[in-house]
Amino acid sequence: MLGQDTACCPGLTSSPLDEDQAADLAKVFKALGDPVRLRLLSMIASRGEGGEVCVCELTPAFDLSQPTISHHLKLLRQAGLIDCERRGTWVYYWALPKTLDRLATLLTTPSTASTASTAKTPA
Amino acid sequence: MLGQDTACCPGLTSSPLDEDQAADLAKVFKALGDPVRLRLLSMIASRGEGGEVCVCELTPAFDLSQPTISHHLKLLRQAGLIDCERRGTWVYYWALPKTLDRLATLLTTPSTASTASTAKTPA
DNA sequence: CGTCAACATAGAGGTATGTCGAATCAAGAG
DNA sequence: CTCTTGATTCGACATACCTCTATGTTGACG
Numbered sequence: 675m676l677g678q679d680t681a682c683c684p685g686l687t688s689s690p691l692d693e694d695q696a697a698d699l700a701k702v703f704k705a706l707g708d709p710v711r712l713r714l715l716s717m718i719a720s721r722g723e724g725g726e727v728c729v730c731e732l733t734p735a736f737d738l739s740q741p742t743i744s745h746h747l748k749l750l751r752q753a754g755l756i757d758c759e760r761r762g763t764w765v766y767y768w769a770l771p772k773t774l775d776r777l778a779t780l781l782t783t784p785s786t787a788s789t790a791s792t793a794k795t796p797a
Numbered sequence: 798m799l800g801q802d803t804a805c806c807p808g809l810t811s812s813p814l815d816e817d818q819a820a821d822l823a824k825v826f827k828a829l830g831d832p833v834r835l836r837l838l839s840m841i842a843s844r845g846e847g848g849e850v851c852v853c854e855l856t857p858a859f860d861l862s863q864p865t866i867s868h869h870l871k872l873l874r875q876a877g878l879i880d881c882e883r884r885g886t887w888v889y890y891w892a893l894p895k896t897l898d899r900l901a902t903l904l905t906t907p908s909t910a911s912t913a914s915t916a917k918t919p920a
Numbered sequence: 921c922g923t924c925a926a927c928a929t930a931g932a933g934g935t936a937t938g939t940c941g942a943a944t945c946a947a948g949a950g
Numbered sequence: 951c952t953c954t955t956g957a958t959t960c961g962a963c964a965t966a967c968c969t970c971t972a973t974g975t976t977g978a979c980g
Contacts, residue, residue: 687839687842687892693832696836697832699829699832700831703827704831707826707827709820710938712826716813716819720809720811720812733957742938742939743957746938762946763955774809774810778901783897831968861968862969862970862971863927866927868928868969869968883976885977886925887926888927921980923978923979924978924980925978926975926978927976928974928975928976929973929974931971931972932971934967936965936966937966938965939962940963941960941961943959943960944960945957945959946956947957948955949952949954950952950953
């Protein structure tokens with residue numbers, strides 16, 4: 675998801691998106707378009723670069739059933755925003771900052787681009 | 798939409814979002830979660846700072862009815878991403894970069910924040 | 921005033937999304 | 951092996967969303 679060809683692109687404000695780029699990006703933004711998923715992602719991402727969170731820590735933070743949380747985590751994973759691994763009884767999730775960086779670059783407007791254009795994940 | 802209290806916030810990856818912040822942000826991301834709206838926004842925003850686009854230029858770029866385009870423009874406007882004005886027979890739309898910048902800052906991860914954190918629209 | 925063109929709004933229909941309970945799978949303890 | 955706990959998958963249902971056609975509204979022009 676979100677192929678390489680969209681990774682290089684300067685931003686929404688520079689040139690109109692073509693249909694394929696828009697479709698790819700829309701999937702990621704749609705994944706972010708739910709308050710539960712936004713909170714889940716922020717809870718996971720705020721653990722830092724190598725940080726992980728167990729599902730058993732995430733679930734009680736919401737007034738939702740466990741299957742529902744699991745469903746939202748799945749969508750975030752399909753959007754390329756997080757990934758997970760099972761270790762014993764528990765499943766741990768971590769953030770994939772590359773996707774977030776890509777979106778941030780895309781949303782950066784020319785006025786702010788002068789300071790942020792060099793932030794395209796050094797490699 | 799997207800009150801001032803969320804404007805100051807460092808980013809998704811720094812600390813977990815509370816419920817209200819997540820709800821506000823989700824509305825904006827949801828507005829971006831459709832390929833048609835993404836393309837509309839990019840067509841409008843790529844006109845630059847003072848640029849404007851007439852609806853009559855936007856509609857023929859899509860294989861959709863005119864009311865459908867009007868509907869999507871309304872959602873983008875309600876999300877605070879664009880605004881419009883009627884001048885004579887035509888209606889002109891322009892982008893509101895402040896909202897985009899806010900999202901970009903929010904999505905910026907610590908590794909890239911060193912170069913982009915000062916990009917919060919100088920005033 | 922009447923008419924026409926550009927946009928917006930209203931309502932309807934089909935599809936997707938969010939949520940749940942129940943069932944299922946995975947791993948460890950006894 | 952069986953039982954318990956953690957997590958995902960499945961099936962169902964209510965709601966939201968995207969799209970259309972039909973209708974309103976606004977302004978320009980005779």
